[in-house]
Amino acid sequence: MSAPRPGGPPEGSPWDEQAPGPLWSEPGTLLEHVAVAVLGIDEEGRICYWGPGAQRLFGHEAADVLSRPADVLFPAAPLDGPPAAERLAERGRTLGYWRARVPTLHRDGRVFDCGFRVFPVTGGDGRSVILGLASESEGLDRVKTNLAFLDALFETCPIGLVMLDENLRYVHLNQALADMDGIPIEDHIGRTMEEFMITSDGGEYRRMLRAVADEGRPVVSTLVVLRTPGRPDRDHVRSVSFFPLSRAVGTRPGVGGLLVDVTDREQALVEAAAGRQRLALLDRAAARIGTTLDVNVTARELVEVVVPDFCDGSVVEVVEWKDEREVFDPDSVLVTRRIAARTCLPPPAPELVGGLESVTYPPGSAIHEALRTGRPVCVPVDDAFMARTVIHRARARLLIDSGLTSLLIAPLIARGTVQGITMFGRSSGWPPFTEQDLSLAGELASRAALCLDNARLYSRVQDIALTLQRELLPTALADSPSVRVAHRYLPGSHATEVGGDWYDVIDLPGGRVALVVGDVMGHGVPAAAAMGRLRITTKALARQNLEPDSLLRELDACAQDAGIAYATCLYIRYDPATGLARIANAGHLPPLLRRRDGSVETIDEVLGVPLGVGDVPFLTTDIELRDGDTLALYTDGLVEARGVDIDEGVATLRSQLGGAEGTLEEEADGILARLLPEPPGDDAVVVLARIRRLGPGTGPDSRD
Structure with a gap:
């Protein structure tokens, strides 16, 4: 017999746990093929505990062995040595922990090599029990050999190896993959694989990995073009294979993978990917x-x-x-x-x-x-x-x-x-x-x-158009004794912000006053120029004391001569002596009239056709205005802004006009704030005219 080694059994003896074992490849996880038995031996050397795994390993039911001497688990002791059970118990008590390989007797008479781990446990009553963990040596050898193989594989394999959890986060990877990514191993752990894979495939790589994890479909030798944060300067081509990890009891599901850099071999694919990136x-x-x-x-x-x-x-x-x-x-x-x-x-x-x-x-x-x-x-x-x-x-x-x-x-x-x-x-x-x-x-x-x-x-x-528009629009409208006016013009905020909206207040002979608002279709310099021509012509015609319908007829002829295809115009002539306002309309939105009592009317008896159409007569209508009444003239940019239906916008304007309080200027600001909370997409005009009767029996307007 060989001399014992310090602190352990003789080398080559049944107690030597270093006996070699072959490399096994078998289905399932390694531990599924290793039965682990738990048993207890009391101070009298009798079996006092028999775990569920012990029956599988030794073949005995618990009732057959409890309280029996532990020697029942071992072959007969040699003549020159103590029984195996006694030796295990003695070593466990004296050393505190002992491991050894011992020939063991199965219930069916078969003798097999078994690895034991023994250590003392003291109960609440002060009694000491030797607790033993036992497994068949052959199975343990396979587990140890396979684990050693896996450790060596992860340590030295030139192919990238990776283990991911069910969320595709790094659990384990080898140095080869870390070198491929250009990022240390420790910086990978806990982060998702997607964070290290910069691809231009619209998420196809991520979906492929997700399918492996969720559906268990393996991927074999698929080519992927990518970059990594550690090497963002060039495209890499990798041949990747992924497979679902087995789901043994107590382990988490996930994905395993092998990755090979084949960039040099697939240079054409790299160039194609670069071309796609440039096109993208x-x-x-x-x-x-x-x-x-x-x-x-x-x-x-x-x-x-x-x-x-x-x-x-x-x-x-x-x-x-x-x-x-x-x-x-x-x-x-x-x-x-x-x-x-x-x-x-x-x-x-x-x-x-x-x-x-x-x-x-x-x-x-x-x-x-x-x-x-x-x-x-x-x-x-x-x-x-x-x-x-x-x-x-x-x-x-x-x-x-x-x-x-x-x-x-x-x-x-x-x-x-x-x-x-x-x-x-x-x-x-x-x-x-x-x-x-x-x-x-x-x-x-x-x-x-x-x-x-x-x-x-x-x-x-745009600068030319804006300059032209500013020069042609009135900068201020003078109040007359019979009409006080507040006016607002808000240019559109879109690229075509210069439009053809215009307005005016014109003093006429005999103390009468004309209120005008119009809109030329289109934007830019042509619309601004057409607007200026119509405004100047309207002012000249108004001072000739023409009737409103006659004025629009002449303005229509002017539009046709100038090639103005579509424009609208509302013309109101007010006589403060009689209180009568005569209205003619060439296709413009109808004016609103707020009476002093707060009621609002829409004057839509005459609408007419737009200017530029030609050969269509314009009609007039007369209304009586009383002291304190307010006329509201406006363009479609005020009531049709931001996709709002025009009827809805007019209804909102009527409501705002009916409930307005304060001075005329405050009312004009309130209308813009209510109807145009954001910059309008088109030009917007509103003109408010507060009426004063100058005839007998009229008094000052207390609202202004």
Whole structure:
């Protein structure tokens, strides 16, 4: 017999737990094939506890062994040594814990090798019991061997291995996968796999993993193109296989996976993915750039499209030419105005891109080169670039500290005119700009330049239209002794904000007063010009003392001569001596009349057809106005705003007019606040005229 080892049984003896075992591959989980028995041995060496697993391992019912000597579980003791049960109990009591392999006797007479773990337990009565845990050695060997194999596999396998829980969060992964992701193992644990997989497949990869977890459908050798936060500079192609983990008692469900980087083998797939990403970026640019005719908004849309999907930072700068016909001179200093900037880098990058409004570039700069050739250029952020392009030392220091390592400069040119430049910057986490990137930047810049040019042209036309409209509309309406007027004009907030709404109050011979409101169809300079022509003509005709229907007939002829296809006009002539108001209407919304008692009437006896139609007579109607009555004239922008039905809008105006209190100016403000809580989509006009009778028996208007 070999000499005993210190603290343990002799090597090679039945008590040696280091006996080797084969590698097994079997269905189910490892522990499902290992029965664990729990038994207790009292101070007299008798069995005092028999757990459920003991019957499976030893074959004895509890009633057959309880209170019997524990020697019943072991073969006969050798002549030169103590019985196995006695030795187990003695070692457990003296050492506190003992493990060994012991030949064990099954109820059917079979002898098998069994591993024991024994230790003392003291009960409440002070008595000591030896508690034993026993398992068949062959099964334990298989578990240990397989676990050792799995540990070695996770430690040394060059293929990425991963275990995910049912929420697709990392439970375990090997170093190979961590290296592929470029992120340490510990930073994965507890986070979802989706956080490390940046794909452009519309969520297909995530849905595939979810199907494995929920439906148990394995995935074998599927190719996936992705990027990871640890390696965002390039696309990777991985061949992935996923399978559901077995759901043994006490374990959580989940997903296991094997991932192989096959990027080099699948380079064509990588290039195709990059091409799809460029097309997707162009699609987003087409949808999001140029949604308004506003220069600043268009520039912001460009930088929002490219950051962070194409670069880490971007700016848009426009050249403020004194004369649009001015030709770019590459030998002159260039001054630009920065109108948009965006970056996803930490400070000081935000200060770099957003800290300037006016930028000066010396002759020979990289910006001059891009504008001279009309093509995008790519430059590294180095000393040569600083010397050629950045003239302020403080700005140069910000650029160096920002983390940007390369810039792509694309000219903004439209209709042969230099509009400005856009710059795209990348940090060291990105690969250098490629020829494909330059081509993409050129397409983005071309679209942005066209949109900017359209916005600039529109702004010029809009300025002309606004100036014309302001000059043609009355800035103030003088009160007459018989009519006190409050008026409001609110331009539309849409791109076509200059419209054809107009109004006027005209003093007539004999103390009479004319109230006029009209609307020319269309927007912009043509509508403003047509409106001005009709307003001036109406004023000239009114002072000829024409009847309202005759005036509209002449105005209709003027509209036809001027090519004004559609315009409306409401004309009211009031005589304070008689209290009579004569009304003619060319297709305009009917006026409202609020009596002094608060009741409101709609004067819709005559509506007529719009101006410009021709050969249709206009009718008139007379109403009597009393002291303190209020007439309300308005255009459709007041009652048809934001998709509100026009009848509903008129009803709201009637209600507001009937309940209004205070001065005439306060009433006008209240109407706008009630009917137009937001800027209107179209021009809106409201004219309130408070009537004063000057005939016998009339008194002052106490409401004003």
